[in-house]
Each structure stands twice: as structure tokens, then as C-alpha cells.
Amino acid sequence: MATTLDTHAPPAVGEWHLPDRGTMGVIFLIVTESALFTIFVVAYVVYIGRSLGGPYPKDVLDLPILASICLLSSSVTIVLAEHALKHKKVGLFKIWWLATILLGLEFLVSTGLEWRKLIYEDHLTISTNLFGTTFYSLVGLHASHVIVGLIFLSLVMVVSLFGFPIQTQERRVKFLSWYWHFVDAVWIVVFTVVYVIGR
Amino acid sequence: MASIDYPLEHPAVKEEEFSFSNHLYEWVSTVDHKRLGLMYIVTALLFLVIAGLMATVIRLQLAFPNGHVVDPDTYNRLFTMHGTTMVFLVGMPFVAGLSNYLVPLMIGARDMAFPRMNAFGFWIFLFGGFLLYFSYIGGGGLSGAGSAPDVGWFAYAPLTSRAFSRGASTDYWILGILVAGIGSIASAINVIVTTLSMRCPGMTLARMPMFVWVMLIDSWLIIIALPPLSAAQIMLLIDRFLGGNFFNTQNGGSAVLWQHFFWIFGHPEVYILIFPAFAILSEVIPIFSRKPIFGRPAMVGAVAAIGFISLGVWAHHMFAVGMTSWSNTFFTASTMIVGIPTGIKIFNWTATMYGGKIRLLTPMLFCCAFLFQFLIAGLTGIMLATGPFDWQLHDSYFVVGHFHFTLVAGLVFALFAGMYYWFPKVSGRMYNEKLGKWHFWLFLIGVELTFVPMHFLGFLGMPRRIYTYEAGRGWDFWNLVATSGLIFQIPATALFVWNLLISSIKGERSGDDPWDAWTLEWSIPSPPPEYNFETIPEVRSSRPLWDLKNPNDPDWRFE
Numbered sequence: 099m100a101t102t103l104d105t106h107a108p109p110a111v112g113e114w115h116l117p118d119r120g121t122m123g124v125i126f127l128i129v130t131e132s133a134l135f136t137i138f139v140v141a142y143v144v145y146i147g148r149s150l151g152g153p154y155p156k157d158v159l160d161l162p163i164l165a166s167i168c169l170l171s172s173s174v175t176i177v178l179a180e181h182a183l184k185h186k187k188v189g190l191f192k193i194w195w196l197a198t199i200l201l202g203l204e205f206l207v208s209t210g211l212e213w214r215k216l217i218y219e220d221h222l223t224i225s226t227n228l229f230g231t232t233f234y235s236l237v238g239l240h241a242s243h244v245i246v247g248l249i250f251l252s253l254v255m256v257v258s259l260f261g262f263p264i265q266t267q268e269r270r271v272k273f274l275s276w277y278w279h280f281v282d283a284v285w286i287v288v289f290t291v292v293y294v295i296g297r
Numbered sequence: 298m299a300s301i302d303y304p305l306e307h308p309a310v311k312e313e314e315f316s317f318s319n320h321l322y323e324w325v326s327t328v329d330h331k332r333l334g335l336m337y338i339v340t341a342l343l344f345l346v347i348a349g350l351m352a353t354v355i356r357l358q359l360a361f362p363n364g365h366v367v368d369p370d371t372y373n374r375l376f377t378m379h380g381t382t383m384v385f386l387v388g389m390p391f392v393a394g395l396s397n398y399l400v401p402l403m404i405g406a407r408d409m410a411f412p413r414m415n416a417f418g419f420w421i422f423l424f425g426g427f428l429l430y431f432s433y434i435g436g437g438g439l440s441g442a443g444s445a446p447d448v449g450w451f452a453y454a455p456l457t458s459r460a461f462s463r464g465a466s467t468d469y470w471i472l473g474i475l476v477a478g479i480g481s482i483a484s485a486i487n488v489i490v491t492t493l494s495m496r497c498p499g500m501t502l503a504r505m506p507m508f509v510w511v512m513l514i515d516s517w518l519i520i521i522a523l524p525p526l527s528a529a530q531i532m533l534l535i536d537r538f539l540g541g542n543f544f545n546t547q548n549g550g551s552a553v554l555w556q557h558f559f560w561i562f563g564h565p566e567v568y569i570l571i572f573p574a575f576a577i578l579s580e581v582i583p584i585f586s587r588k589p590i591f592g593r594p595a596m597v598g599a600v601a602a603i604g605f606i607s608l609g610v611w612a613h614h615m616f617a618v619g620m621t622s623w624s625n626t627f628f629t630a631s632t633m634i635v636g637i638p639t640g641i642k643i644f645n646w647t648a649t650m651y652g653g654k655i656r657l658l659t660p661m662l663f664c665c666a667f668l669f670q671f672l673i674a675g676l677t678g679i680m681l682a683t684g685p686f687d688w689q690l691h692d693s694y695f696v697v698g699h700f701h702f703t704l705v706a707g708l709v710f711a712l713f714a715g716m717y718y719w720f721p722k723v724s725g726r727m728y729n730e731k732l733g734k735w736h737f738w739l740f741l742i743g744v745e746l747t748f749v750p751m752h753f754l755g756f757l758g759m760p761r762r763i764y765t766y767e768a769g770r771g772w773d774f775w776n777l778v779a780t781s782g783l784i785f786q787i788p789a790t791a792l793f794v795w796n797l798l799i800s801s802i803k804g805e806r807s808g809d810d811p812w813d814a815w816t817l818e819w820s821i822p823s824p825p826p827e828y829n830f831e832t833i834p835e836v837r838s839s840r841p842l843w844d845l846k847n848p849n850d851p852d853w854r855f856e
Contacts, residue, residue: 111499119410119494130520137528150549225540
């Protein structure tokens with residue numbers, strides 16, 4: 099109570115732990131990226147079946163099974179790479195990291211081949227109809243994120259091949275891995291919306 | 298905790314010779330949150346003056362029927378650039394500038410979480426602004442059609458399609474805002490992470506100053522609500538450059554979808570803009586009433602509630618496009634609901650003043666005026682939230698009056714309050730109180746004269762965005778009154794700028810804590826040293842400075 103003069107010293111501030119700022123930064127980057135993707139997904143869903151002319155999704159789209167398996171397994175290999183780095187096995191880390199990059203590249207090449215087929219054989223471009231507009235935008239937005247991810251993954255690969263002590267950067271490698279998981283998670287949504295619901 | 302022995306007698310770094318290029322280099326290369334904050338605010342003030350002059354020309358054009366000050370095309374460009382500038386190049390940098398300058402100081406941190414990203418955010422925002430204004434030169438494009446953007450600040454489809462918007466003016470609008478938006482998102486992520494990860498020992502979320510709380514939720518709204526605009530703008534770019542069909546009604550696209558996407562951003566955006574006002578009032582009113590803020594948890598809860606509910610009210614901007622009655626009902630209801638937390642805030646500020654020892658200095662005067670005017674703005678907002686009422690007054694001057702009352706009579710008043718309140722901290726000198734009071738009264742009269750008649754004009758049927766009108770429709774008198782408000786607003790703003798300039802050179806030394814305040818930024822010297830806190834403070838209550846000043850009656854005993 100205020101009337102009884104308390105001469106006690108102020109209480110000590112106990113243990114003080116706050117979340118790591120890099121971790122929080124990556125989390126909120128992913129939040130804001132999700133908001134961006136949400137709008138593109140909404141646009142895709144709104145325009146399903148609204149194209150005034152062909153080609154239509156059911157005629158030209160094939161399930162990209164192999165590409166999807168590759169991209170999703172790259173999420174596993176990157177975890178294995180992280181795990182290797184945690185145990186200071188840099189050689190093993192490089193192998194799994196390279197596997198991640200190659201799987202990501204495979205996905206990108208498959209997308210490229212799919213687009214090539216769509217453009218040259220099915221004559222579907224971004225301006226053909228609503229399906230083309232929304233398809234290339236959504237899949238392209240995702241692919242551009244895969245490209246950005248691959249650039250950063252390759253950067254880590256290159257510097258570690260040139261002898262940079264990558265085991266000192268466990269935290270940053272973790273952030274990259276989270277971003278990569280996010281790109282994979284987005285693909286699950288895109289796959290569901292474009293190739294399952296939209297077909 | 299208070300570093301009374303600053304400045305150090307033997308600075309570790311030898312002071313370099315003062316020269317203009319050194320000085321410029323320091324400012325351009327800085328990553329200091331205080332300098333970046335100031336740069337944001339100065340940029341915002343410059344754009345405020347530019348967009349204010351545009352508004353002056355608009356009002357002069359409308360002062361008399363059949364006005365001939367500008368031609369219709371120029372008029373369209375003027376209101377587009379006025380709105381776009383005020384929202385994206387004045388409001389947003391004020392959010393970023395205030396939170397940059399104050400959040401680290403209030404939570405006892407030495408800088409933001411990501412200082413270099415902070416600098417990146419500022420510069421990309423600034424060049425986004427330049428890009429928008431470069432349209433006056435480059436907007437003609439190869440076809441030579443168009444100059445500055447003239448599609449209105451919400452750029453409805455299909456007006457923005459290639460067929461109706463030739464030249465590059467709309468592209469400048471898209472790219473300038475897209476680029477500036479990246480800066481806003483960078484700054485918002487920085488504020489969130491700083492708040493969550495950089496607080497000094499003892500500064501729990503429950504003890505965090507209200508200002509920081511509001512800015513935290515404001516930044517949350519930015520990172521959720523800004524990407525939809527970016528996404529919609531990317532789609533518009535695809536439509537314009539690659540022949541996409543997103544908003545192309547000729548090929549099945551939907552012009553209404555643009556409206557949805559824009560307002561999914563646009564309505565949270567107006568809360569993003571008004572939140573700094575809430576933040577400033579929550580600091581200034583308690584200090585000038587000598588009472589801790591009334592109902593702190595309710596205040597935080599109300600802000601958080603707004604931060605979520607405001608994401609679900611966007612289509613009240615679209616009652617007139619013909620949505621289903623279910624949609625109309627839903628968005629009427631959700632808009633009414635968002636009025637409740639806003640009402641809680643007004644009640645709590647009033648309750649903070651009730652029974653307090655009120656000091657009616659300039660910052661407090663602006664806050665009092667804010668309470669009255671923002672209440673009126675809120676009430677006209679509730680009126681417009683009602684579907685049938687909106688059908689009558691949609692796109693009329695009533696709407697123009699409503700949002701200028703929230704943003705000018707509301708936000709701008711609060712910003713003035715904040716700038717007077719923290720001016721001694723930033724400059725180390727006191728502003729001129731007499732000039733401040735003149736500024737307040739002139740600006741108050743000017744704002745009432747300009748914006749109250751707009752409501753009447755709306756009832757009398759005057760649509761917004763018309764470049765002129767014929768005599769004898771009953772609009773002549775109120776338009777003249779609205780324009781006459783400029784006679785007060787312009788000198789008031791000039792007084793403000795003059796006051797800041799003259800006081801930062803010749804003002805009385807203010808000392809570290811001129812207001813006898815309670816938050817951490819007043820515990821350090823004015824202006825704050827580059828490292829902010831000599832020793833990182835420890836906090837035991839929501840009023841750490843009160844605890845220091847009153848060791849016999851500290852707050853931590855009751856919290």
C-alpha cells in the first residue's frame with residue numbers, strides 16, 4: 099500500500115529471453131508472402147470455369163506427378179542437410195544440399211517443359227483466355243519463388259565448395275530451409291487448386 | 298539508467314571536419330533508426346505540402362461554378378495524384394517514420410532489429426515516390442498520350458486497361474506504388490520483429506507502452522493488407538503488358554474483382570493510416586492529464602480487435618456495385634462491429650482525461666480537437682456503413698467529407714500533436730508555444746470551414762470528382778465556404794513549418810524530460826545519442842520513468 103513507506107529495493111528482473119530476431123523476421127516474411135499468394139489463389143479459384151474459349155484445363159493439363167514428388171522430397175533432403183550440419187558433418191551436408199538443388203532444378207525443368215507443351219502444342223498463352231492468364235500467373239509466381247530459392251541454395255553450395263566454414267552458419271541455413279519449406283507448402287496448395295480442383 | 302554524464306568528454310571517435318559532402322554522406326549511408334525515422338517524416342512533410350498544394354488548386358477550381366482554373370484532364374490528374382500521394386507517400390511514411398524513431402527508444406533498444414533493411418525500406422520507398430512523380434515527365438510513353446495518372450487513387454478496372462488508359466501514366470501509378478509498398482512491408486516487418494525480439498529486460502508485452510502496442514498491430518495490418526494490393530497491381534501489369542484477362546471484361550474477366558482486391562487492401566489501409574493517431578493520443582493524453590491511461594488492457598484489446606475485424610469489412614466500399622443482399626448485410630454488420638472497439642478507445646481517452654489535471658498545451662489541444670472531430674468522422678462512417686444510406690450518398694461529397702474528417706480532422710491533428718510532443722526530444726529544443734496555439738486555432742477553423750460543408754454538399758447531391766458544376770444547383774455557397782477554409786489552413790501550416798524551423802535553431806533548451814513523462818525515451822538526453830541508451834534499462838512496470846522519479850510510490854507495487 100502506498101501509505102506504508104516501503105523501503106525494499108525494486109524486485110529483480112528475472113531471466114530475460116526473447117525470440118531470435120532472424121527467426122521472427124523469416125516467420126513474418128512468410129506471413130506476408132502468404133498474403134500475396136492468397137490473392138493469386140483466390141483469383142484462380144474465382145475464374146475456374148469462367149474462360150470464354152478453350153483450351154480448357156481438363157483438355158490440356160496433366161498431373162505433374164514427378165515434378166511434385168521431386169519438389170516435396172527436396173524438403174526432406176534439406177532437413178537431412180540441416181541435420182548433417184548440426185552434427186558438423188560438412189561433407190554429408192554438401193551431398194544433401196546438392197540433392198536439394200538438383201530436385202529443385204528438376205521441378206523447374208518440368209515446369210518449363212509443361213509450359214513449352216502448353217504454348218507450342220496446345221496454343222495456350224497468358225492472353226488466350228482466363229485459364230491461361232490465371233494459370234501462368236499463379237504457377238509462374240510460385241516458380242519465381244523456386245528460382246529465388248534455388249539462387250540462395252546455390253550460393254550456399256558455392257561458398258561451401260570453396261571452403262567457407264558453412265558449419266558456422268547453421269542459423270542462416272535454417273532460415274533458407276524454412277523458406278524452402280514454405281515454397282513447398284505453397285506448391286501443395288497450387289497443385290490442389292490448379293491440378294485437382296481446377297481440372 | 299539516465300545517462301547524465303553525456304556527452305562524453307573524450308569521444309572515442311575523432312570528429313571529422315564538418316563539410317557538406319561529409320554530412321550528406323552520413324545521412325545517405327546511415328542505418329540509424331532515428332535518422333531514418335526523421336528522413337521518413339521529412340519526406341512525408343514534403344509530400345504533404347505538394348499534395349496539399351494540389352488540393353488547393355482543386356478547391357480553387359471548385360470555388361465558383363463553371364471554374365476555369367484547370368482543364369478537366371488536369372483536374373483528374375490532380376485528384377488522382379492528391380489521393381495517391383496523401384495515402385502512400387504521406388500517411389505510410391508517417392507510420393514508418395514515427396515507429397522507426399520511437400519504438401526502439403520506448404522499448405529500451407539501441408536500434409531496430411534489421412538496421413540495413415530499414416535503410417533499404419526508406420530508399421526504395423523514396424524512389425517509389427519519385428517514380429510516381431516522374432510520370433509528369435515520362436507518363437506520355439511512346440504514344441505520347443497521358444501525363445500523370447488520372448484513374449483515381451483506387452484505379453478501378455476497366456478504366457486502367459490499355460484501351461482506356463493509353464500511354465504510360467497508369468504504369469507509373471502501378472510501379473511507383475508497388476515499389477513504395479515493398480519499402481512499407483520491409484519497415485513493418487522490422488517494427489514487428491523489433492517489438493518482439495529487442496525489448497529491454499523486464500519490458501514484458503503487458504508493460505509495453507501503448508504507442509508500441511498500436512504500432513505493432515499497425516505493422517501486422519501492413520504485412521497482411523499490403524500484399525493484396527501488390528498482387529492486384531501485378532495482375533494489372535500482366536493485363537497491361539502481357540495481354541492478360543484478369544480485369545478484361547471482354548474476355549470473361551471481372552472488373553468487380555479488382556474492386557474486391559483493392560478494398561481488401563484499401564479498408565485495412567485506412568486503419569493503418571489512423572493507427573498512428575491512436576498511438577499518439579494514447580501517449581499524449583495521459584501525460585497531459587497526469588493520469589495513467591484508463592483501461593489499458595481494454596485499449597490493447599480494442600486495437601487488436603480492430604486489427605482483425607478491419608480485415609473483414611472491405612466491401613462496404615462496394616455497396617453500389619450490386620452485390621448480393623447477403624454480402625451487403627454481412628459487410629454492414631461487420632462495419633458496425635468495427636465501430637465498437639473504436640468507440641471503446643474514444644471512451645477510454647475521455648475517461649483518462651476525466652478527473653485529471655489537464656495541461657492545455659499545444660499537443661493536448663490537438664488531441665482534444667481530435668476526439669471531437671474523429672467522433673463525428675466515426676459517426677458519419679456508421680451512417681455510410683448502412684447499405685441503403687450508402688446507396689443514396691455513394692460517391693458523393695458526403696463520402697469526401699467523411700474520409701477527410703477522419704484523415705485531416707483526425708489523423709493530421711494527431712500527427713501535429715505528436716510532432717509538437719516529441720519535438721523537444723528530437724531537437725533538444727522547445728517549440729514556440731504561442732505560435733503553436735495560433736497554428737492550432739487557425740487550422741481548426743480552416744478544417745471545419747473546408748470539410749463540414751462537404752457533408753452538406755453530399756446531401757445536396759454533388760458527386761465527387763466532378764471538375765466543375767453549373768450555377769444554381771444550390772452548391773455555390775457551400776463550395777465557396779469550403780474553399781474559404783484555405784485562408785486559414787494555409788497560414789496555419791506555414792506557421793507550423795516556421796515554428797519547427799525557427800525553434801530547432803533558436804528554441805529554448807528543453808532538457809531531457811520537459812513534459813515530466815513516463816516512457817523510456819524521456820530518460821535519455823535530447824536529442825538522443827546515436828547509441829540511445831548508455832546502459833540498457835531494466836523495467837518493472839508500464840511507467841518505468843514514474844518508478845524512477847517516485848521510488849516511494851512505484852507502479853510495480855500495484856501491477
